[in-house]
Amino acid sequence: MRGMDEKVRRFFSSLDRARFIDNEYRLLAKVDGPLPIGHGQTISQPSLVVYMTEQLQLEKSHKVLEIGTGSGYQTAFLAEFAHKVYTVEIIEELGTRARERLDLLGYRNIDFKIGDGNEGWAEFAPYNRIMVTAAPQLMPMELVDQLAPGGIMMLPIGPSGWQELVTISKDMDGNITKRKLLDVSFVPLVKSATNAH
Numbered sequence: 001m002r003g004m005d006e007k008v009r010r011f012f013s014s015l016d017r018a019r020f021i022d023n024e025y026r027l028l029a030k031v032d033g034p035l036p037i038g039h040g041q042t043i044s045q046p047s048l049v050v051y052m053t054e055q056l057q058l059e060k061s062h063k064v065l066e067i068g069t070g071s072g073y074q075t076a077f078l079a080e081f082a083h084k085v086y087t088v089e090i091i092e093e094l095g096t097r098a099r100e101r102l103d104l105l106g107y108r109n110i111d112f113k114i115g116d117g118n119e120g121w122a123e124f125a126p127y128n129r130i131m132v133t134a135a136p137q138l139m140p141m142e143l144v145d146q147l148a149p150g151g152i153m154m155l156p157i158g159p160s161g162w163q164e165l166v167t168i169s170k171d172m173d174g175n176i177t178k179r180k181l182l183d184v185s186f187v188p189l190v191k192s193a194t195n196a197h
Contacts, residue, residue, distance in 0.1 A: 005054050011080050012050050017043070020071040020101060039091045041187055043071040044133065048184070053077045055167065055181060056129050056154055063124070065146065067117035067155075067189070068133035072098030078131065079107045086110075086124050088117045090190050118191055120146045127151060134189040135163045149174060156186040 018029035020043055025035040034042040044052075052074070058064070058081040069075055069089035075098060078085045089095035092114045099112045113121055117134070119142055126148035132140070132155035139157060147153050149172045156163035165184040169177045 008050055008053050008077070008081070011077065012046065015073075015076060017046060017073060019105070020073040020076075020098075022097070037071050037094065039094060041070055041091065041094060043073050044186075049074050049077060051182075052131065052154055052165070053081065056131060056152060058082045058129060062128040063148075064129045064131065065121055065125075065127040065143075066131050066133065067120070067143065069095050069098045069112065070133060072101050074131065074133055075102060075110060076105060076107065078129075079110050082109075082129065084109050084111070086113070086121045086127070088113045088115050088121055090114070090116055116191060117189060118142065122146060129153070130155075132156070132189065133186065135160075135186040136189040139168075140189075144168060144170070144176065154181075156184050160188050161185060 018026050021029055028035055032047050033045045037043050060083055062082040064078050064082045064085045066075055066078055066085060066087040069087040075087050095112055095114045102110055118140055125146035127146055128148050128151050130143055130147055130153035135156040135158060137159055147170050149170055151170050153168040156165050158164055162183060162185050164180050165182045167179050
């Protein structure tokens with residue numbers, strides 16, 4: 001995995017985070033911390049994006065599902081190191097702007113959807129990797145179901161404020177293993193009005 005780490009870090013150095021922020025916080029793009037992007041959402045801190053990308057162990061053959069397109073910053077990392085990315089964002093304005101940015105950067109291996117990330121994107125399942133960039137309170141079983149055998153899902157789980165960043169690995173028989181990586185603080189995973197029970 002050594003070479004992968006170096007590739008991710010080299011890509012990180014080449015990607016200007018300011019391109020993903022279009023408010024007054026753009027001036028702070030080089031700060032290693034989360035920044036507001038509107039609609040109560042944030043762009044993750046760069047060091048965490050690099051760490052999560054490395055931990056996902058992406059390969060160029062992988063099909064990846066991302067829940068929470070947000071600014072598109074994490075999406076760029078996924079698209080750089082995977083074969084195909086399917087990304088879902090519930091807030092239409094954020095999803096539309098992310099698509100425009102990533103199109104400008106030349107990515108042609110990303111499909112975008114405006115919708116409820118809790119449901120995943122069953123049409124193109126199963127996925128080799130799933131990355132969730134907002135925190136559900138409980139394990140989202142619909143997403144687990146969309147993870148391919150041999151796949152890895154990464155997500156923060158827990159109540160608003162502080163969560164555990166975990167990986168969920170599915171073996172070839174469909175058995176699930178959960179492993180905690182870090183304590184983190186992500187925005188909650190938003191549900192659509194029709195799903196908010």
